[in-house]
Amino acid sequence: MSNASTINNEDYFQINSEILASFSKHRPPLDLYVFREDICVLEPIFRKGGRLTDQQAEKIAELCAAGNLFVAHSDQNVYKRHMVRQLDLVLLDPNLKEGEVAELCILGVTQCYNNYYEQPVPDMMELLYRDVMVITEYIWNDKHRINSFMRRLYRKWSPAKHAVNTMIVGTWLWMQKEKEYARKEFDRLMLAMTVHDVGMCKVPQFLLTKASNLKPDERDKMAQHTISSVKLMQKSDLKFEELIRACFEHHERMDGSGYPQHLKGNQISSVGKITAVADSFAAMITERPYAKAKDFAVAAKELYENAKYDTVYSGLLSTAFVAGGPLSEHVDMDAKFDDFVSTSS
Ligand SMILES: [Fe+2]
Ligand SMILES: [Fe+2]
Secondary structure (H helix, E strand, O other), X not given: OOHHHHOOOOOEEEOOHHHHHHOOOOOOOOOEEEEEOOOOEEEEEEOOOXXXXXHHHHHHHHHHHOOOEEEEHHHHHHHHHHHHHOHHHHHOOOOOXXXXXXXXXXXXXXXXXXXXXXXXXXXXXXXXXXXXXXXXXXXXXXXXXXXXXXXXXXXXXXXXXXXXXXXXXXHHHHHHHHOOOOHHHHHHHHHHHHOOOHHHHHOOHHHHOOOOOOXXXXXXXXXXXXXXXXXXHXXXXXXXXXXXXXXXXXXXXXXXXXXXXXXXXXXXXXXXXXHHHHHHHHHHOOEEOOEOOOOHHHHHXXXXXXXXXXXXXXHHHHOOOOOOOOOOOOOOHXXXXXXXXXXXX
C-alpha cells in the first residue's frame, strides 16, 4: 500500500482495481482523483461526463493498482447506486462499513424483488437469486452481521419490502434456533424466506390493499398465492424442500385454522412455522392501508401470546428487541429507500 493509505480525509475514499474494473472503462460514472505522492495531495484526474482514451484508462488502472485512486464522498450516491446494481461489489470494498453493506444489500434485493414482481420470468428470478446469494455470502463470513440487517427492517408496506423484512426476520430466527448448519442450507433458507409470497403477483392487486374484510371468493383467490409461489419457483427450476415449505405453509397455523391444507401442530414443518412467524411479524411492524405499524416488542409479544404460532419461534422473537440489546437501535430504512429511488435515474 502506498502513502495514499495514510490520507485521513473524510472527503475521499480509495477504490481498488476490482471496483474500478466494474465501471465503464472509458466513461466512469464519477469523478476520479489521484494521490500525488510528491506533493501529498489529491488532484482530479477525470471528470464524470468525459471520456477516457485507452491510454488514459490504462494509466488510471495502474494508479488504482498502486492504491492511489480516490473517489469523492460527494459522489457517494452514484457509487452506491452502482453497487446496488452489481451487488457482489459490496463484498470487494473494504471501505464499506457493516451498516452500509446491509443497507446496499437490502436496497438491491428490494429492487430485484420489485422487478420480478412486475415481470415474473426466470431471468428476473436469476437476478434476485444472485443478490440473495451475495447476502448469504456476506453473513456467512460473520454471523453477527445478521443483526445489522435486523436493525434495518422496513416500516412501510409494499410487496418487495414485505419480502425483505420476512427474509431478514426468518433468517434471524432460523440462525438462533439452528446454531450449526451448512452453507447450502443457509442459502436455501434465506431464498425460501424471500420468495414465500411471490405468488401474490398473480393475485389481483386491489385485494392486497383492501381495507375491509375479504369476500369468500376473494379469500379463495388470495389463498391461491401459496401454490402460485411454488409454481413460479418451479419455472425457475427452484424446487427444494425449504422453498416449498415456506411458500406452501406460511399461512398454516398451529391450531389448524390456517390454509391451504389446515395443517396442525407438528404437521407443519419447522420452516413453515418460522415463515409463519416471520411473515406475520414483517406485516405487523409495517404500516398498511388497513392497519397501523406496531412497535417491534409489541408485535413480538402479540405473536408469542397467540396460540396459532409456534412458541419456540415467537418466543425467540420476543427476546430480540429488548431495550439496550443489539437490536434496540433502528435505522430508518424507508427513508434510505426513498432517497435511493429519488436519486436513481
Ligand atoms: Fe402469504
Ligand atoms: Fe407474506
